[in-house]
Amino acid sequence: xxxxxxxxxxxxxxxxxxxxxxxxxxxxxxxxxxxxxxxxxxxxxxxxxxxxxxxxxxxxxxxxxxxxxxxxxxxxxxxxxxxxxxxxxxxxxxxxxxxxxxxxxxxxxxxxxxxxxxxxxxxxxxxxxxxxxxxxxxxxxxxxxxxxxxxxxxxxxxxxxxxxxxxxxxxxxxxxxxxxxxxxxxxxxxxxxxxxxxxxxxxxxxxxxxxxxxxxxxxxxxxxxxxxxxxxxxxxxxxxxxxxxxxxxxxxxxxxxxxxxxxxxxxxxxxxxxxxxxxxxxxxxxxxxxxxxxxxxxxxxxxxxxxxxxxxxxxxxxxxxxxxxxxxxxxxxxxxxxxxxxxxxxxxxxxxxxxxxxxxxxxxxxxxxxxxxxxxxxxxxxxxxxxxxxxxxxxxxxxxxxxxxxxxxxxxxxxxxxxxxxxxxxxxxxxxxxxxxxxxxxxxxxxxxxxxxxxxxxxxxxxxxxxxxxxxxxxxxxxxxxxxxxxxxxxxxxxxxxxxxxxxxxxxxxxxxxxxxxxxxxxxxxxxxxxxxxxxxxxxxxxxxxxxxxxxxxxxxxxxxxxxxxxxxxxxxxxxxxxxxxxxxxxxxxxxxxxxxxxxxxxxxxxxxxxxxxxxxxxxxxxxxxxxxxxxxxxxxxxxxxxxxxxxxxxxxxxxxxxxxxxxxxxxxxxxxxxxxxxxxxxxxxxxxxxxxxxxxxxxxxxx
Numbered sequence: 193x194x195x196x197x198x199x200x201x202x203x204x205x206x207x208x209x210x211x212x213x214x215x216x217x218x219x220x221x222x223x224x225x226x227x228x229x230x231x232x233x234x235x236x237x238x239x240x241x242x243x244x245x246x247x248x249x250x251x252x253x254x255x256x257x258x259x260x261x262x263x264x265x266x267x268x269x270x271x272x273x274x275x276x277x278x279x280x281x282x283x284x285x286x287x288x289x290x291x292x293x294x295x296x297x298x299x300x301x302x303x304x305x306x307x308x309x310x311x312x313x314x315x316x317x318x319x320x321x322x323x324x325x326x327x328x329x330x331x332x333x334x335x336x337x338x339x340x341x342x343x344x345x346x347x348x349x350x351x352x353x354x355x356x357x358x359x360x361x362x363x364x365x366x367x368x369x370x371x372x373x374x375x376x377x378x379x380x381x382x383x384x385x386x387x388x389x390x391x392x393x394x395x396x397x398x399x400x401x402x403x404x405x406x407x408x409x410x411x412x413x414x415x416x417x418x419x420x421x422x423x424x425x426x427x428x429x430x431x432x433x434x435x436x437x438x439x440x441x442x443x444x445x446x447x448x449x450x451x452x453x454x455x456x457x458x459x460x461x462x463x464x465x466x467x468x469x470x471x472x473x474x475x476x477x478x479x480x481x482x483x484x485x486x487x488x489x490x491x492x493x494x495x496x497x498x499x500x501x502x503x504x505x506x507x508x509x510x511x512x513x514x515x516x517x518x519x520x521x522x523x524x525x526x527x528x529x530x531x532x533x534x535x536x537x538x539x540x541x542x543x544x545x546x547x548x549x550x551x552x553x554x555x556x557x558x559x560x561x562x563x564x565x566x567x568x569x570x571x572x573x574x575x576x577x578x579x580x581x582x583x584x585x586x587x588x589x590x591x592x593x594x595x596x597x598x599x600x601x602x603x604x605x606x607x608x609x610x611x612x613x614x615x616x617x618x619x620x621x622x623x624x625x626x627x628x629x630x631x632x633x634x635x636x637x638x639x640x641x642x643x644x645x646x647x648x649x650x651x652x653x654x655x656x657x658x659x660x661x662x663x664x665x666x667x668x669x670x671x672x673x674x675x676x677x678x679x680x681x682x683x684x685x686x687x688x689x690x691x692x693x694x695x696x697x698x699x700x701x702x703x704x705x706x707x708x709x710x711x712x713x714x715x716x717x718x719x720x721x722x723x724x725x726x727x728x729x730x731x732x733x734x735x736x737x738x739x740x741x742x743x744x745x746x747x748x749x750x751x752x753x754x755x756x757x758x759x760x761x762x763x764x765x766x767x768x769x770x771x772x773x774x775x776x777x778x779x780x781x782x783x784x785x786x787x788x789x790x791x792x793x794x795x796x797x798x799x800x801x802x803x804x805x806x807x808x809x810x811x812x813x814x815x816x817x818x819x820x821x822x823x824x825x826x827x828x829x830x831x832x833x834x835x836x837x838x839x840x841x842x843x844x845x846x847x848x849x850x851x852x853x854x855x856x857x858x859x860x861x862x863x864x865x866x867x868x869x870x871x872x873x874x875x876x877x878x879x880x881x882x883x884x885x886x887x888x889x890x891x892x893x894x895x896x
Contacts, residue, residue: 201490203242205483205524206233207463209495209503210250210295213274214259216551217281219568219580224496224532227568228648230287232494234702235643235651237288238722244483248293248466249275252438253455254337258374267437271296281552285561286705291473293466295439295458300465304458305442307514308388308431312443314517317388318428319447325353325365325380327373333434334365334373334380341368345841347879361841362501386447389428390457395509396426402508402525410504411575414529416808416846417500423810426505431457460507464523481521490527497531497847504529530646533573533847538581538759539886548762550580558751562704563589563744569703570656572648576847576888582752582759590746592656597696597707598743600663604689605714605740611675614738617683620691620728628665628688630658636726639699655699662692690715690736691728698725707743714740800855801871801895802826803885809842815862821845821870825854826892833866839880851883851895 208225211217229245236243251271260267271294279292293300311317325334336353343351344367348358353365365371366382373380403410403418431454432441438452464484471480483489493503503526511523537548555564567585570592571578608614626632635658642651669685697711701720712718715730716737807829808822817835819842832852836845851871858865871883885895 200488201527202488203483203486204236204244204490204492205467206243206245206492206494208245208247208289209493209499210248210459210462211278212253212255213249213251213271213278213294214255215274216553217278218552219535219537219550219555220496222285222552222564223535223568223571223573223578225494226282226285226287226289227565228530228532228572228646229494230289231565231569231648231651231702232492232643232646234288234705235722238698238701238720240721244290244467244470245288246291246293246463246466246470247289248291248295248462249278250455250459250462251275251294251296252452252458254335254435257435257437258337261375268296277553281556284556285552285565288705291466291470293462293469295462295465297465297469299469299472300458300462301439303465303468304439304453304461307457307461307510308453309442310517311390311513312388316394316513316517317390317431319386320389320428320430321384321386322430323366323382324385324434325371325373326383327375327378327380329376329378330373332375333383333385334375335433335435336363336365338374339365339368339371339380340374341365341371344369346839356841359839359841359844361844385434387430387432387451388441390431390510390513392429392506392509393426395512396422398512399426399505399509403504406528410529411531412807413497413533413575413847414500414504414531417497417531417843418504419808420810420843420846421501421505429456429506430454456502456506457510460502460510484523485521487522487524489524491524492528492530493526495529495531497533500529500531503531528646533575533577535568535571535573536577536579539579540577548759559589559747560706560744562706563593563747565703565705566593566652569648569652572652574647574649576849582755586747586749586752589744592659593704593707594742594744594746596656596663597659597700600659600666600689601693601696601711601714602740602742603666604686604693605736607671608686608690608736609738609740612683612686614736616687616690616730616732616734616736618680618687619732620684620687620730622727624684624688625691625728628692629661632726643702652703655696655703658692658699659696662689662696665689665692687730687732688728691730694728694730695725698722710741710743713737798855799853801851802854803890803893803895804830804850804852804854805891806845806848806850809845811837811842812862812864818862819845820864821850823850823852823868824891825852830867831864832868832870833861833864834870834872836870836872836880836882840882845882848882849885849887849890851885 206229208229211221233243233245249271256267256270260270275294282289282292325339327334339353340350342349343356343359343361345361346356346359348356351358351363351368353363353368355362371380400422403415407415432451433454434450435452438455439458441448441451441453467480467483471477495503508525511525515522537550567588570588571580608617635654639651639654642654666689671682671685675682693711694715694717697708698720701708714737716735802825804823804825806821807824810820812818812820812833817837818833819837819840821832821834823830823832853869856869858867872880873883874880
């Protein structure tokens with residue numbers, strides 16, 4: 193597949209989404225941003241390319257002040273604590289980030305205010321009076337996150353005023369049913385306040401063109417999410433808020449008093465201010481411009497799918513607005529947005545809202561960083577949600593990292609140390625190299641394609657395949673048996689094996705930096721170069737360090753038992769709550785609908801039920817209940833209209849696997865031909881739940 197990387201880029205700037213500094217980093221942060229970004233950056237550095245990795249903490253916004261209110265401390269106390277924790281975790285996880293900044297720093301405030309003032313001076317921004325919720329008891333305007341109520345789409349009772357965590361719908365606080373203030377618990381009133389707005393709709397054509405140009409090289413989830421927003425039409429978006437914590441609006445007027453710049457506008461500019469801070473640390477304060485204002489720079493944003501709109505629509509529009517008025521200081525526009533899907537815990541059973549999360553700092557107290565890096569790479573949710581389970585983690589560490597990779601390296605090095613005086617005992621030719629059983633050209637084509645295309649799961653799989661073949665080669669060669677009868681043959685096998693160790697150290701180093709550093713040390717090799725992995729580089733007489741160590745310690749059942757026990761308890765507690773809820777709902781329901789008359793198996797077999805994947809979704813105009821779903825069903829696409837719009841937002845459906853009646857006669861509704869029917873169930877609570885089958889490779893397959 194062609195990619196935009198074919199352009200003559202001279203340098204690459206990688207950014208990772210800024211996490212709120214209001215809590216510890218969890219597996220979701222690592223899976224969607226830091227791990228894939230670091231693997232990509234490390235690979236590119238092995239290729240000798242000019243690349244920097246920029247990130248930081250998002251230290252403004254309502255989540256910070258809400259956490260501060262909960263703890264009875266200042267917002268600064270919160271961000272200081274969690275920024276330090278985030279930075280320590282990333283260092284322990286070997287994330288090779290060039291600068292991890294803070295949006296509370298003066299350099300960030302100056303950068304954000306520079307953009308605001310430029311837009312204000314050029315007349316891009318507009319001011320509007322709006323009605324916003326106001327807490328009379330606290331005498332304070334309420335940002336969206338300070339309001340909670342019933343979601344108008346899925347009727348979840350604890351939806352926030354900016355987004356429903358249950359169905360994913362983006363909201364405004366005034367859309368909530370029975371809203372309440374998180375400060376006092378009272379129902380707020382609506383009161384007029386003035387705010388500045390950015391005309392996002394003005395850049396709709398530019399954004400349509402941006403998405404179209406990248407339709408083939410950006411992931412479908414990014415293109416589909418962006419197009420869902422674009423189809424609905426972009427309007428003005430507020431960029432100020434009535435808050436005391438944030439970047440102050442830089443105007444000396446009564447209108448601007450007590451207002452800060454909205455965090456959605458300020459956070460993405462953190463990438464620029466972090467790069468400026470990095471340049472200052474290099475002693476070259478203008479060097480940041482090479483990565484932001486040179487057209488031969490490639491800009492890549494690693495994010496989770498919940499951040500697509502900010503990186504594929506809003507930030508590009510902001511940079512376009514700047515570029516239109518600053519011909520001598522043109523910012524580069526994003527070249528790729530590798531957005532991941534979500535990683536679930538133990539088969540979607542858990543989330544933070546259900547009382548369970550895996551926090552990185554706690555994980556790293558018990559298990560090595562490379563073990564976590566590998567499991568997240570091997571389960572990277574590129575095109576669909578993936579799953580983390582403790583047993584799978586144990587099995588992969590023990591079977592793949594310890595028994596396959598680690599066992600091979602230690603056997604080869606230990607034998608060379610003990611029998612061949614810690615040296616490579618023979619030359620290794622290309623013919624020897626090709627006799628191992630690996631198609632090297634094909635292997636490196638696939639590895640390079642995986643790394644270049646952000647296919648992190650595939651890269652981990654291909655690397656482990658090399659380790660499996662290497663391990664089998666050494667086992668089959670049996671140098672410990674031939675050492676006495678045919679020393680030359682034994683020496684050749686060990687020479688080949690040591691070169692395989694060297695190749696594996698290079699191939700795996702983007703994924704397992706700690707373990708590979710140990711391999712390089714054992715082999716007494718300092719140079720790290722990708723092309724050196726493609727051929728034998730260690731010849732007869734090369735001295736090893738003479739030491740060796742196990743790369744990975746096996747995980748025992750007792751090591752993960754506390755987590756499994758905790759999960760079992762939470763499953764039981766959750767089941768008890770659900771049972772109590774169902775019993776309460778049953779009391780309010782007179783009866784379940786009667787079962788329909790009996791049919792024959794021949795009648796049932798006439799139905800062709802198939803698994804399809806939603807690739808686009810939108811509301812049907814003037815039809816409150818209908819969603820228009822575009823489905824991938826095997827090799828074809830088809831459109832289905834479904835009456836679920838009151839229960840599911842369009843963007844919440846994208847990427848879901850669903851079951852459809854594939855051989856139902858087409859039916860026209862609202863002038864649109866519906867080519868099938870979606871399977872769903874109406875619960876006792878009156879809500880509609882779409883049936884979502886789980887599994888890999890099931891698209892287009894019949895349901896039996």
